[in-house]
Each structure stands twice: as structure tokens, then as C-alpha cells.
Amino acid sequence: DAMVIQNPRYQVTQFGKPVTLSCSQTLNHNVMYWYQQKSSQAPKLLFHYYDKDFNNEADTPDNFQSRRPNTSFCFLDIRSPGLGDAAMYLCATSRDLGYQETQYFGPGTRLLVL
């Protein structure tokens, strides 16, 4: 089945130690998104890629970076995690950026910062 895969499902890191979360998709979608979700709140969009074009949300901290080396993979890098960055990180894809497009979400990576 075509899907969005996130690894690992749980990640523990230390305060200030860089961490990378990964996402892959077999849907061959053009758009990949990263969201931060805290305590079943609304997912907060951090950034998205349309193909190789990176689009950062205005309020995303500089501590968060992303890479998309090819269509299938996208990475979220947190350069110096703080306690406030503990959250669920969701990767999603969509075929295109149109307003009628459905987003397909991965299962998420839960990040714990010690």
C-alpha cells in the first residue's frame, strides 16, 4: 500500500543535542509537510516543500530546519532541542498545493527531550 512512513516512532534526545526525524512516502506526491503537534492540539505547520522549493512558515523557529534530498524523503532537523520542543512531529504529503487537495499523514514521531 502507498503510504507515508515516519522513523523512528519514538525519539529521545538530550537538551541541546541535535536530532533528525525522517519521513518517506511511496505516493510520489509533490508536496511534503512537517507539523508540530502538542497534546492533541491542532497540528502547527512548520514548513513544506513543493518539489524542491522550500517554504518556511513565518513563526517557525530557526532551530528547525528541513531537507528533501529527493521526492521520496524529507527530514526534520532540530539543531538544539529545548524542553519546549517535546511534541509529536507529523509528516504529511499531498499530490499538489491546490485547496482541494487531501493531505496524507504519517503516524508521527513522538520526541522526548530530557
Add this chain to the structure above:
Amino acid sequence: GDSVTQMEGPVTLSEEAFLTINCTYTATGYPSLFWYVQYPGEGLQLLLKATKADDKGSNKGFEATYRKETTSFHLEKGSVQVSDSAVYFCALSSNTNAGKSTFGDGTTLTVKP
């Protein structure tokens, strides 16, 4: 800007009860409206959607009608099951916001046997 307001939870129902979760929105342009469901420990998945006024989305016994006059997209199900226990998110995607989605805060539903 765009916004979505959902009925506050949590909502607790007995099995076979009728469910309504209210959702209203504010949007510029012509939004599409979505309901996503998040089961415990999982990511969000699309439950249903409607892309223009008066459209009705339906899936797995859930329904929602896009009401432009009341700017609403309320989720309903006639008879809930224990397996419907989850968090439900209303969302919109507007043609004036590059197709990016705005989510409500989510409503937690617990169905008891």
C-alpha cells in the same frame, strides 16, 4: 486570516448514541472543508471532505454538509461505536492561502459500551 472553531470537548457518548461535533469557519476566498480523525498513537487521516457549498461529504457512517450561509461544517453520525473513539479535527484549505490547511483544536470523542 483563516480560522476554524470547533466544539470544545471532550465528548463522551454511549454506544449507538447520535453524534454531532460542531465546526464553524472564517475564510477568505473559497475554502474546501475537511474532517480528519486521529486514533490514539496515530497520525491524522482524512474522514471526509467537501469542496464547495452544499456538498455533503460522507464516510464510514459520518456525514458533514458544507453550509456557506452559516459558515459551518458540522460532523454527524447516527449511531456511534466504541471504535469511533478518537480525536476529530475540522480543517479548511483556502485558495487564497496557497492551499495550506488551517486546523481546529480538535474534539476528543470517547464512546462507552
